[in-house]
Amino acid sequence: MANYVAVDWGTTSFRLWLIGEKGTIIGESRSREGMTTARETGFAAVLDKHLAEVGAPDDAPVIMCGMVGAKQGWVEAGYIDVPARLTDISGAAVGVPGLSRDVRILPGLAQRDVNSADVMRGEETQLLGCAEKMKSSDCLIAMPGTHSKWVRVVRQEVLGFSTFMTGELFDVISEQSILQHAVKDSAGFDGANPTFLAALHAAYKEPELATNRLFSIRARGLLFSLAPTDAEATLSGMMIGLELAGALKQAPKDTPVILVASGKLRGLYEAAFHRLGIQSSTIDADDAVRRGLSQAARDIWQFDEGAAT
Amino acid sequence: MANYVAVDWGTTSFRLWLIGEKGTIIGESRSREGMTTARETGFAAVLDKHLAEVGAPDDAPVIMCGMVGAKQGWVEAGYIDVPARLTDISGAAVGVPGLSRDVRILPGLAQRDVNSADVMRGEETQLLGCAEKMKSSDCLIAMPGTHSKWVRVVRQEVLGFSTFMTGELFDVISEQSILQHAVKDSAGFDGANPTFLAALHAAYKEPELATNRLFSIRARGLLFSLAPTDAEATLSGMMIGLELAGALKQAPKDTPVILVASGKLRGLYEAAFHRLGIQSSTIDADDAVRRGLSQAARDIWQFDEGAAT
Secondary structure (H helix, E strand, C coil): EEEEEEEECCCCHHHHHEEEHHCCCEEEECCCCCCCHHHHHHHHHHHHHHHHHCCCCHHHHEEEEEEHHCCCCCCCCCEEECCCCCCHHHHHEEEECCCCCCCCCCCCCEEEECCCCCCCHHHHHHHHHHHHHHCCEEEECCCCCCCEEEEECCCEEEEEEECHHHHHHHHHHHHHCCCCHCCCCCCCCCCCCHHHHHHHHHHHCCCCHHHHHHHHHHHHHHHHHHHHHHHHHHHHHHHHHHHHHHHHHHCCCCCCCEEEEEEHHHHHHHHHHHHHCCCCEEHHHHHHHHHHHHHHHHHHHCCCCCCCC | EEEEEEEEECCEEEEEEEEEECEEEEEEEECCCHHHHHHHHHHHHHHHHHHHHHCCCCCCEEEEEEEHHHCCCCCCCEEEEEEEEEEEECCCCCCCCCCCCCCEEECCEEEECCCCCCECCCCCHHHHHHHHHHCEEEEEEECCCCCCCEEEEEEEEEEEEECCCCHHHHHHHHHHHHHHHHCCCCCCCCCCCHHHHHHHHHHHHHHHHHHHHHHHHHHHHHHHHHCCHHHHHHHHHHHHHHHHHHHHHHHHCCCEEEEEECCCHHHHHHHHHHHHHHEEEEEEEEHHHHHHHHHHHHHHHCCCCCCCC
């Protein structure tokens, strides 16, 4: 029997799960109908289509997270301010009015300090999904991506967080800067690549040389015929090393890191932590968001599912 | 009487001076016919047009610098390796074959160390133009721009140099990243702007937080309605502060800095040095390149001009 529906609705992607007794996944539906598309075609229409696809009962409530709750989304779900307890997130969910079904959107988190202003939307639900994996009472949660988030959680309370523009900078530098010629035709690389690891270590040790090392990729192309794959691995290692130099200073040395990531980024960050001697454990990013939505559903509608999936 | 012709031929600009007795400027001609244009229309045709414009005598030799000497330029002038004496630059000028006139192109400088590979082309001539202003036997020459160059010169010898991609990153971030919305409609700012100076200082002190502070510009827009002008001033201050954090480590503390710059950048870097308590003097970038070309002409053709202009 279906209990509720969980939806992760980002800028360019839509994912829905139909969840039953004890958190079993009964059905799943995904598409590229993110916020950008849904603003054109209608949020309710997109949601209804996917609900029909998995055969969701008419009375199953829906919990959602992501850009669907942004100002440009369906209904603005705002931000709750840090410091905040993880359980505060579910409590601040905002209902979508005018529907026959109970549909709620989780809020983002905001850090309203003018000297370290920051926001997240979507990642707070991943955090909620990691809560029971936080074995240490003090940990740093790393969520790499276009805008990598690093969150300090102490005894289930979010003390603060920092976003690093790593992924977006990697993209604009590889596609729009003079380095586009150097990285074009890269064959791809992974975390075992020694060029990636060397660049990572160098940027971590000397973050102040970041924009110099970027130009050096160009110069190595001219003077040493640097291969495109090595150029891309160097750029990636540098950007991640620069992020880690800043992010790891946000907590006391040796605070355990929980990495929330999937796919290639998971491999790169795991290799990076290993290279730098940083203790970490990994939670799959897709699992984390679904677990977080389930946690919120249990908090809001008091489902008794037993163990989380 | 005209002695020689000096040409600064970059990627997108062409500047020519006709120089007479004692270094007097007899004529000047400028256009947007940089290397990119000249590759289409012909280098010789562009040069001849400008020579005719200033009425250069048929026997006046021509000294040139810049991208005209790159692999994609007119004749490749290569690089000389550092460490190199400033006087080595003139000695390595390459002649353009097949012309009735003596036309030579100055080489660039290369740092062939795989861990700090670097190149410059055009800036070496500005260095030559600064030589007689280097009152200290040990100085750092700062040449800010798209690719800012920092050069360590000790007793007229270039020991090494570092390029920082500051200007190019500023451009791609303001035009292509999520921050484009934050900086759009900026009214402009100068070195006296307190937001610029605060961002500069913060990035200089904590360069490891560079990509975090970038995202913070976005977050301050959402949470505190940061004005576009302040957003642009913050981005600029951050990028320059990050550069200075790395560049100033390339020489012993309190090594005097010579700034070679013009226009807005000159004002921003002078304000930055003042804010950080760094001793500096300034040479106009346009003057420096012309003085450098004149120095090379004197070295090559033994003109006795007396004092440089």
